[in-house]
Amino acid sequence: MNSLNFSQRGVTLIEILIALTLSIIIILAMLRAFVTTGKVTAEASLGxxxxxxxxxxxxxxxxxLQGIGFGDMPNYGSGFKAYKFIGADSSDTYNVTTNSSDNAEYLVWAVGANKCQALRNASNGLLLYGKGAGYSCTDLSKPDLDDDSVSVERLIQINDAVQNIQFETGKDADQKIGAMHIAVDQKECWPFGIVNSTDLKPGKYQVVIATNTYAASTETMAHKIENTTCLFNFK
Incomplete structure (x- = not known):
């Protein structure tokens, strides 16, 4: 009877090490792709x-803003003030008729006798103070941030993670996603949908809010959009 000869030749240690090395490289590449994809997806979702x-x-x-100046107010037609954007120093104010292009931290307007409302360009969004009846004010002063009786409503919230997205050509605050610039222009304007008419006096001011968006922004420059509101109650 013929005996069966079975080959005992196996895999060498070097071959095993090469196979393990290749497997580790492939696994690390897959993990890297997974991490990168997850980061891009999370960033895009936040954006x-x-x-x-x-x-x-x-x-x-x-x-x-369209409602500013509507109704019987003590300063009707002129009850509007902007605070220059240099922090929280209330002594630094400007007249919108001479410095309309300056950025503002606060926009303050009267809603009644010694009552005001204000928009604030905060570091992480846009806030409205004095919703409804307004807050107590003197000479259109900005709200007291330490006064708990002053109502605050957040109109825009900017996520801190999105704010930390930097651009190669702009690491300043005005190049961050969600960074806003508020200015008041003394310029004749009509409300949306109203054509110039001799029977209607144009508004005296318009508020321009510019902000950086995530969409359409590139690695080198933030994309900016603007919203312009005619204050047609101020003649």
Whole structure:
């Protein structure tokens, strides 16, 4: 009877090490791709959420600004003031008729006798102070941030993670996602949908809010959008 000869030749240690090395490289590459994809997806999700909040906030802000000066007010037609954007120093104010292009931290307007409302360009969004009846003010002063009785509503919220996205050509605050610039222009304007008419006096001021969005921004430059509101109650 013929005996069966079975080959006992196996895999060498070097071959095993090579196979293990290749496997580790492939696994690390897959993990790297997974991490990168997850980071991009999370960033895109936060960016889309931020852009959505910006657009909704600008729409709400536009409606609020359109109502400035409406009704019987003690300073009707002139009850408006802007505070220059250099921090929280209330002594640094400017007249919108001479410095309309300056950025503002606060926009303050009267809603009644010694009552005001204000928009604040905060570091992480846009705030409305004195919703409803307004807050107590003297000479259109900005709100007291330490006064708990002053109502605060957040119109726009900017996520800190989105704010930390930097651009190669701009690491300044005005190049961050969600960074806003608020200015008041003394310029004749009509409300949306109204054509110039001799029967209607144009508004005296318009508020321009510019902000950086995530969408359409590149690695070198932030994309900016603007919302312009005619203050047609101020003649």
């Amino acid at each position: 889309a959420q931020t852009d959505s909040g910006l657009m909704l906030g600008l729409i709400a802000t536009d409606r609020i």
